[in-house]
Amino acid sequence: MSNAVSVLNGASFDGLAEVKDAGLVGMITLRGDLSSKALAKAVLNVTDCTIPDVRKVAAVNGNTVAWMSPDELLIVTDYQNVDAMVAKLSSALAGEHALVVNVSDARSMLTLSGSGTREVLAKVAPVDFSAEQFQPGDFRRTRLAQVAGAFWLGEAEQMHIICFRSVGQYVFDLLKVAAHSDAVVGVYT
Amino acid sequence: MLILECPYCGVKAEETELQAGGEAHLKRFGPGSSDDDFHDYLFMRENPKGVHFERWRHVNGCGKWFHAARCTVTLEVFGTYTAQTSTPPQALLDAISEKRPGWTWREFADASTSHNGEEVAD
Ligand SMILES: [Zn+2]
Numbered sequence: 001m002s003n004a005v006s007v008l009n010g011a012s013f014d015g016l017a018e019v020k021d022a023g024l025v026g027m028i029t030l031r032g033d034l035s036s037k038a039l040a041k042a043v044l045n046v047t048d049c050t051i052p053d054v055r056k057v058a059a060v061n062g063n064t065v066a067w068m069s070p071d072e073l074l075i076v077t078d079y080q081n082v083d084a085m086v087a088k089l090s091s092a093l094a095g096e097h098a099l100v101v102n103v104s105d106a107r108s109m110l111t112l113s114g115s116g117t118r119e120v121l122a123k124v125a126p127v128d129f130s131a132e133q134f135q136p137g138d139f140r141r142t143r144l145a146q147v148a149g150a151f152w153l154g155e156a157e158q159m160h161i162i163c164f165r166s167v168g169q170y171v172f173d174l175l176k177v178a179a180h181s182d183a184v185v186g187v188y189t
Numbered sequence: 190m191l192i193l194e195c196p197y198c199g200v201k202a203e204e205t206e207l208q209a210g211g212e213a214h215l216k217r218f219g220p221g222s223s224d225d226d227f228h229d230y231l232f233m234r235e236n237p238k239g240v241h242f243e244r245w246r247h248v249n250g251c252g253k254w255f256h257a258a259r260c261t262v263t264l265e266v267f268g269t270y271t272a273q274t275s276t277p278p279q280a281l282l283d284a285i286s287e288k289r290p291g292w293t294w295r296e297f298a299d300a301s302t303s304h305n306g307e308e309v310a311d
Contacts (some may be wrong), residue, residue: 069253070251126205126206141247142250143205
């Protein structure tokens with residue numbers, strides 16, 4: 001068995017906010033009809049989460065389910081747990097028009113935390129991060145400077161950021177520059 | 190900057206999240222059509238000064254295609270709507286007629302005026 005490592009292999013940077021590799025994270029793409037009762041039941045049984053509202057996440061017992069599009073969810077869970085979860089979902093959705101795929105190794109996850117979190121991310125994504133507009137549980141797919149990315153705001157103002165593994169280093173370097181301690185804007189303080 | 194509200198995820202997306210998809214509501218002329226129809230389908234596009242209908246994709250977002258109606262002169266956006274239709278919604282057409290009386294675009298037009306731009310008598 002090969003020794004799986006995340007693309008950033010534990011890298012971190014402390015500046016206006018702390019940028020940190022989240023390590024290996026399990027991610028499952030689930031495509032299907034989000035209004036289907038069978039799909040909702042399968043997701044609830046396997047993840048303990050209900051189907052999230054548009055641009056929201058649902059998080060229960062270490063599992064997070066994110067609304068990606070009107071026919072797509074992203075399930076975030078333990079890396080070790082993924083294969084079992086894919087198998088459970090696949091059998092629960094047998095006969096349904098749905099697709100379940102392990103995408104863990106195609107993705108990279110980082111966290112951004114600390115008082116500068118909103119400001120740092122606002123520098124690289126065209127999103128309003130004011131406290132009234134972007135709240136805990138809110139999820140957004142957008143771009144991070146020049147690459148596709150997604151993020152949600154978890155507890156304690158911690159931002160969970162997802163990108164493709166191939167651009168993991170780019171996103172880390174990007175956030176490092178945006179979080180440089182000499183680069184204060186002060187827009188959300 | 191152009192800002193369009195994605196009808197699928199509700200994001201008021203600015204241009205950098207979007208990909209332009211060209212003219213909306215093209216009718217395909219494929220195998221069996223006349224050379225003229227095929228030529229027009231491939232090459233002839235509207236280039237209006239005023240009301241225009243386009244396809245856009247929320248590429249850096251939910252990834253879905255949608256339609257948008259806007260004014261090419263003022264950049265005013267009249268509205269966005271689902272991709273799963275071959276005609277703009279009537280409410281949107283009415284709203285455009287309110288703002289741009291006498292407008293025409295391919296087979297669509299302000300229903301309250303005749304094609305020479307005169308008011309239709311009641
Ligand atoms: Zn969208």
